[in-house]
Amino acid sequence: GENVEQHPSTLSVQEGDSAVIKCTYSDSASNYFPWYKQELGKRPQLIIDIRSNVGEKKDQRIAVTLNKTAKHFSLHITETQPEDSAVYFCAAPFSGGYNKLIFGAGTRLAVHP
Amino acid sequence: DTAVSQTPKYLVTQMGNDKSIKCEQNLGHDTMYWYKQDSKKFLKIMFSYNNKELIINETVPNRFSPKSPDKAHLNLHINSLELGDSAVYFCASSPYSVSGNTIYFGEGSWLTVV
Numbered sequence: 252g253e254n255v256e257q258h259p260s261t262l263s264v265q266e267g268d269s270a271v272i273k274c275t276y277s278d279s280a281s282n283y284f285p286w287y288k289q290e291l292g293k294r295p296q297l298i299i300d301i302r303s304n305v306g307e308k309k310d311q312r313i314a315v316t317l318n319k320t321a322k323h324f325s326l327h328i329t330e331t332q333p334e335d336s337a338v339y340f341c342a343a344p345f346s347g348g349y350n351k352l353i354f355g356a357g358t359r360l361a362v363h364p
Numbered sequence: 365d366t367a368v369s370q371t372p373k374y375l376v377t378q379m380g381n382d383k384s385i386k387c388e389q390n391l392g393h394d395t396m397y398w399y400k401q402d403s404k405k406f407l408k409i410m411f412s413y414n415n416k417e418l419i420i421n422e423t424v425p426n427r428f429s430p431k432s433p434d435k436a437h438l439n440l441h442i443n444s445l446e447l448g449d450s451a452v453y454f455c456a457s458s459p460y461s462v463s464g465n466t467i468y469f470g471e472g473s474w475l476t477v478v
Contacts, residue, residue, distance in 0.1 A: 281464065300466060349462065
């Protein structure tokens with residue numbers, strides 16, 4: 252079925268620590284995996300994405316890794332800062348011929364100074 | 365300059381009323397969406413249109429009726445509003461894709477039914 256599981260639901264770290272959020276998906280045909288950040292009262296915005304032809308992608312302090320065999324992908328944030336505090340969503344498209352993105356339940360990240 | 369814009373941003377209305385939310389995108393995308401975000405922050409797709417054609421229609425009460433007059437506009441009309449309809453409704457758009465592509469969200473419309 253259409254399912255994206257995301258863990259943990261909440262994550263609290265000290266400024267400067269790393270944060271890791273993991274997602275698993277059920278549709279083996281999925282080949283595009285975006286991560287969105289949603290600040291309080293704002294819209295979800297794309298921060299990084301990865302396609303299934305690569306295993307890892309990095310953009311400054313954030314990186315995404317993908318394991319297609321195990322059907323899971325992870326978001327890594329290094330040297331966290333208070334402005335990283337937000338809700339993070341993973342997503343994966345499901346087959347059927349359309350860009351139907353199914354979102355994980357979200358992870359609320361709190362970075363404490 | 366806003367890429368995906370929706371109105372109104374805030375809407376407070378009584379049960380039983382009918383209301384509409386309008387959305388416009390200037391990104392030149394072919395595909396538009398409505399997502400619902402409930403109080404627990406779950407983001408759930410409701411509908412999608414590609415070039416004015418309905419392509420995704422999730423299990424949504426038929427009180428919700430989308431309409432796309434052209435590929436740059438997608439409206440959502442809700443009849444007989446219920447308390448459980450209170451949520452944030454996000455419009456979004458993307459290039460047409462069969463394999464997955466970035467979707468761009470509007471700022472959201474906060475609907476409160478009292």
